[in-house]
Amino acid sequence: MSLLIAKDLTVELHRKVVLRGVTLSVAAGEFVGLAGPNGAGKTTFLRAAAGLVRKSGGELLIDGKPLDGRGRKTLARTVAYLAHGAPAHWPMPAESVVALGRLPHANTLGLLRDHDHEVVAAAMQQAEAADLANRPITELSEGERARVMIARALAQEPKLLLADEPTAALDPYHQLRVLEILRGIAARGGAVLAVFHDLPLAMRYCTRLALLVEGRILAEGAPADVVTADNVRATYGVEMHAGPTPTFALPYRP
Amino acid sequence: MPIARKRRPTQAAWALPAALTVLPLLLAGVSLAVGPAHIDVAAALRGLFDAEPPIASIILAEIRLPRTLLGLMVGATLGLSGAALQGLLRNPLAEPGIMGVSTTASLGSVIVFYFGFSAQFALALPLGGILGALLSVGLLYLLAGRDSSVLTLVLAGVAVSSFAAALSSLALNLAPSPYAALEIVSWLLGSLADRSMEHVWLTLPLMAVGWLLLLTSGAALNALSLGEDTAKSLGISLSIARLQVILGTALSVGAAVSVTGGIAFVGLVVPHLLRPLVGHDPRRLLPVSALGGAALLVGADIVVRVAPGPIELKLGVVTALLGAPFFLHLIYRTRRGAL
Numbered sequence: 001m002s003l004l005i006a007k008d009l010t011v012e013l014h015r016k017v018v019l020r021g022v023t024l025s026v027a028a029g030e031f032v033g034l035a036g037p038n039g040a041g042k043t044t045f046l047r048a049a050a051g052l053v054r055k056s057g058g059e060l061l062i063d064g065k066p067l068d069g070r071g072r073k074t075l076a077r078t079v080a081y082l083a084h085g086a087p088a089h090w091p092m093p094a095e096s097v098v099a100l101g102r103l104p105h106a107n108t109l110g111l112l113r114d115h116d117h118e119v120v121a122a123a124m125q126q127a128e129a130a131d132l133a134n135r136p137i138t139e140l141s142e143g144e145r146a147r148v149m150i151a152r153a154l155a156q157e158p159k160l161l162l163a164d165e166p167t168a169a170l171d172p173y174h175q176l177r178v179l180e181i182l183r184g185i186a187a188r189g190g191a192v193l194a195v196f197h198d199l200p201l202a203m204r205y206c207t208r209l210a211l212l213v214e215g216r217i218l219a220e221g222a223p224a225d226v227v228t229a230d231n232v233r234a235t236y237g238v239e240m241h242a243g244p245t246p247t248f249a250l251p252y253r254p
Numbered sequence: 255m256p257i258a259r260k261r262r263p264t265q266a267a268w269a270l271p272a273a274l275t276v277l278p279l280l281l282a283g284v285s286l287a288v289g290p291a292h293i294d295v296a297a298a299l300r301g302l303f304d305a306e307p308p309i310a311s312i313i314l315a316e317i318r319l320p321r322t323l324l325g326l327m328v329g330a331t332l333g334l335s336g337a338a339l340q341g342l343l344r345n346p347l348a349e350p351g352i353m354g355v356s357t358t359a360s361l362g363s364v365i366v367f368y369f370g371f372s373a374q375f376a377l378a379l380p381l382g383g384i385l386g387a388l389l390s391v392g393l394l395y396l397l398a399g400r401d402s403s404v405l406t407l408v409l410a411g412v413a414v415s416s417f418a419a420a421l422s423s424l425a426l427n428l429a430p431s432p433y434a435a436l437e438i439v440s441w442l443l444g445s446l447a448d449r450s451m452e453h454v455w456l457t458l459p460l461m462a463v464g465w466l467l468l469l470t471s472g473a474a475l476n477a478l479s480l481g482e483d484t485a486k487s488l489g490i491s492l493s494i495a496r497l498q499v500i501l502g503t504a505l506s507v508g509a510a511v512s513v514t515g516g517i518a519f520v521g522l523v524v525p526h527l528l529r530p531l532v533g534h535d536p537r538r539l540l541p542v543s544a545l546g547g548a549a550l551l552v553g554a555d556i557v558v559r560v561a562p563g564p565i566e567l568k569l570g571v572v573t574a575l576l577g578a579p580f581f582l583h584l585i586y587r588t589r590r591g592a593l
Contacts, residue, residue, distance in 0.1 A: 047483070050483075050486075050487050051486070051487070052483055052486055052487065071489075072486065072489045072490070072491055073489035074489075075489065076487060076488050076489030077489070079487070080487065081483070081484065081487035083481060083483045083484050083487075086480055086481050086483070086484050087344075087480065087481045088479065088480060089344035089478075089479045089480075089481075090344075090479050090529075090534040090535075090536065091534050092479060092533060092534045092535060093533055093534075096533055096534075096535055097479075097480070100476055100477055100479075100480060100488060101488070103473055103476070103477055103488045103489060103490065104488055104489040106473065108470060108473065109470060109472060109473060109537075110472060110473025110476060110477075110537060136534070152480075156488070
């Protein structure tokens, strides 16, 4: 069952066409990577799927139903969105930040019940953030913050997780750790769509990869089939330096 | 283990509102008991329902009671709206006074005064205040709502505030008589003295609607602490949340200012002091700031009444004298990124 289906999706921002007919789907159990040069429309695609920007054409189905007809709160129970470099304005304890993920399931006042606290605790466990519960969010390192934010998204109990550059600004250890968490979510039956700049990492962790160039999908499929010398050249204008296994492929300028 | 983890925050969550509920009530009791006339409160209470109540009962019911009630109401309004504005703009320096809301509400009331609308129908004064407040909150939101950098916000507040102050001065300049001018000035300074129960009944319904709007915006304010995109992705309608806080602030602050004049900095100081005690949670900050604001204003009003001196100090003057240095201190700390 595909949780996200985009058919010929077009999006305009400030009268500029950003997505020019993107067709892409993400099914349960998949960890799909979206890569491409800056300004290709990766973030816009994620934001459209999260209901944050309006489509101007094409189709966008979330869990089998058109996104447009859904209320914001209903959508938030199905789709979680991890913004790139999302701010945290107050030094709230990490646990309270994770608890914000329960808002789509709470009443208007946002009061939490016992069940919500259990979900929050489980989400923090799953995102390996349980030890950070009482630390102020503003005092965490980037890597710790990333884990808390993933826990917050998991607390929404989403069927689809959209992550915008989840490994940006992380050290190599945390990059791997975050990707392992995301891969684990997909392995347990969740659907994950993440934007990547790091091709080797995307190849290693994603079950499927799509290359987005100037608002169009250039290639899509199994990572090893997508990351070819021709595709990398067409996408980024750089050569590729590949190793003996498909897990080793670097963008390269000779 | 999970039970122990859950208990602790729950206890802390209830202890503070409980303490903050008792405090304004205690201070209200003191406020009823003190004043320039030394009255026997017990006897005054006994005499309240007499056919011909003694003078002490009249002082209690018609001078001190409205003063105390308005102190509680206006204090709650300022604390609550300060906390809500800070949450909406995600900025610890937001406050109805600093942002010019009080000044434009004053202007609205001054216009009503000046053209004599208040003599024609009683609601004109609070309505003038509310319209003035609405104008500035809306304008501020347009100017600084999305990019809520401290500088834009404070500058926009300064601009709106100075313009409204200039218009108020114009009204003074053109005032028909020195007495009219004096009346306006004295009202602009901000005070709880010489108000009647009529003021309470006139403004309480408007303030109550404002409070309700502000108190129910808590979930949105919490979500907004992670930025607008994340808040939306959590199912929050930002347009509704903005409308709630803008309308709620305009209704409650507009009505408050129309009765008491400008009382600044309460909305800045109270949420700032209480925020660490509620784990920096914007929603939990709302009710405690209302209670804290009520306590602070009634307490300050007691101080101006018992302070020795030939003339009673104006409450608005005292809060500004104490609040302005606090504001400077906050700016200094924000600059160092210590907030």
